Amino acid sequence: MKRPQHLLSVSDLGVEGIAEVLRVAEAFAEVERRSMPKVPTLRGKVVATLFFEESTRTRLSFETAAKRLSADVLSLAVGNSSVKKGESLRDTVETVEALGIDALIIRHASSGAPHLVARWTTRARVINAGDGWHEHPTQALLDCFTVRQVLAERKGAAPEDLGIECFEGLRVLIVGDIRHSRVARSEVLAYSALGAQVTLAAPGSLLPPSLEGWPVKVAPDFDAALGDADVVSLLRLQAERGSGSFVPSLREYTAGWGLTARRVDLLRDDAIVTHPGPMVRGVEIASDVADLPRTVVTQQVTNGVAVRMAILFLLLGGEWSGDGPQE
Ligand code: NCD
Numbered sequence: 001m002k003r004p005q006h007l008l009s010v011s012d013l014g015v016e017g018i019a020e021v022l023r024v025a026e027a028f029a030e031v032e033r034r035s036m037p038k039v040p041t042l043r044g045k046v047v048a049t050l051f052f053e054e055s056t057r058t059r060l061s062f063e064t065a066a067k068r069l070s071a072d073v074l075s076l077a078v079g080n081s082s083v084k085k086g087e088s089l090r091d092t093v094e095t096v097e098a099l100g101i102d103a104l105i106i107r108h109a110s111s112g113a114p115h116l117v118a119r120w121t122t123r124a125r126v127i128n129a130g131d132g133w134h135e136h137p138t139q140a141l142l143d144c145f146t147v148r149q150v151l152a153e154r155k156g157a158a159p160e161d162l163g164i165e166c167f168e169g170l171r172v173l174i175v176g177d178i179r180h181s182r183v184a185r186s187e188v189l190a191y192s193a194l195g196a197q198v199t200l201a202a203p204g205s206l207l208p209p210s211l212e213g214w215p216v217k218v219a220p221d222f223d224a225a226l227g228d229a230d231v232v233s234l235l236r237l238q239a240e241r242g243s244g245s246f247v248p249s250l251r252e253y254t255a256g257w258g259l260t261a262r263r264v265d266l267l268r269d270d271a272i273v274t275h276p277g278p279m280v281r282g283v284e285i286a287s288d289v290a291d292l293p294r295t296v297v298t299q300q301v302t303n304g305v306a307v308r309m310a311i312l313f314l315l316l317g318g319e320w321s322g323d324g325p326q327e
Contacts, residue, residue, distance in 0.1 A: 003315070004017065004315070006118045006128075007127045007128060007137055007315060008114050008115055009135050009137055014193065015193045015194065018141065018194060021311060021314065022144065022310075024310035025141075026160050028306040028313070032305060038067075038070060042313070043070040045069075045071045045317075046099070047072070048075070048076065049129070050092070050096065050105065053130065056277070057304060058304070059075070061308055062105050062129065065305050065311075065312055069313060071103075071316075074096070076092075082095075089113065089117070093121065103127060103312060103315060104121060108130075110131065111132030125315040133182055139186060139187075139304075140183065140186035140187045140189065141307050142308075143233065145159075145306070151166050167194035168194075171199065172187070172198045172229070173200075173233070174198060174199070174235065175259070176235035176257060177237045178202045178206060178208060179202070179206045179209075179246070180238035180243050184200075184233075198215065199217045200218050201218075201219040201257070206246050222256075223266055226267055226271075227266050231272045231273075231274060232273045234285055235275075237280070237284065258285065258286065259273065259289050260286045261288055271294065273289070273295040274300060275290075277300070
């Protein structure tokens with residue numbers, strides 16, 4: 001397939017592209033298991049992270065990924081930058097690009113900001129690391145990667161041997177603040193492109209105003225939906241996007257929609273629980289549930305590095321299809 005210029009949305013990849021990212025990420029996960037987990041693949045390339053919103057794992061894993069590929073990494077601390085003096089997004093981006101960077105990884109509170117940035121850059125590839133309520137494509141890709149890894153482990157098979165067929169008919173239940181969640185939007189696109197059946201469970205106030213065109217069902221009964229799910233994807237209440245005013249109180253939200261110790265007993269024995277982090281223990285997930293082996297949060301974080309290595313590799317020069325990353 002043709003290499004996309006940027007990664008702004010899961011839909012830039014299509015099913016073939018998602019499969020390619022999962023395949024290449026598998027090869028990089030192997031690199032990560034080595035005692036010296038570094039390859040010279042992107043030597044001489046410069047990757048910049050431009051985060052206008054808080055982040056722990058996304059920024060650290062992109063930077064780790066770039067370093068493992070031997071790229072040079074620039075990290076703009078927006079709080080200490082000229083943005084604070086009133087510089088516009090466009091001028092900031094043009095300034096950063098003028099330093100000769102090859103990839104710009106951007107997180108912004110405004111939906112669509114990375115799309116604008118992609119129009120302004122002349123040679124740098126733009127990667128969306130989360131824009132407002134809109135999308136967070138690399139999170140959805142690493143979620144798919146992790147789910148396939150768990151399914152493969154259980155079968156004693158290699159993940160690549162499962163291909164993408166393992167997603168066909170997989171029942172994925174996305175729970176919580178879907179209205180304000182960019183992770184949910186990207187997960188819906190990725191899982192459904194791979195053939196999974198996606199169901200949403202949320203109070204009406206936390207569903208998007210319209211689901212027209214979304215390839216999903218809405219669960220009429222949360223407890224029953226939990227009993228049907230192969231994968232449960234939990235989301236944090238996006239308080240910074242005003243979700244607090246959409247629920248009566250945190251206690252009532254947890255009682256109605258949290259994955260509590262009682263609800264976890266409704267799950268099938270083999271159901272997998274994912275969460276993009278940061279988790280708020282005691283709200284969307286009970287603390288004991290967060291620590292169960294079926295809750296794969298730390299595995300997701302680990303896999304974030306290999307998946308982001310794959311994205312950087314594929315956007316910055318790697319071959320699509322064929323023999324995988326060359327050293
Ligand atoms: C998510 C985000 O920032 O969109 N976190 C992440 O990137 N791992 C989800 C969240 O903040 O709730």
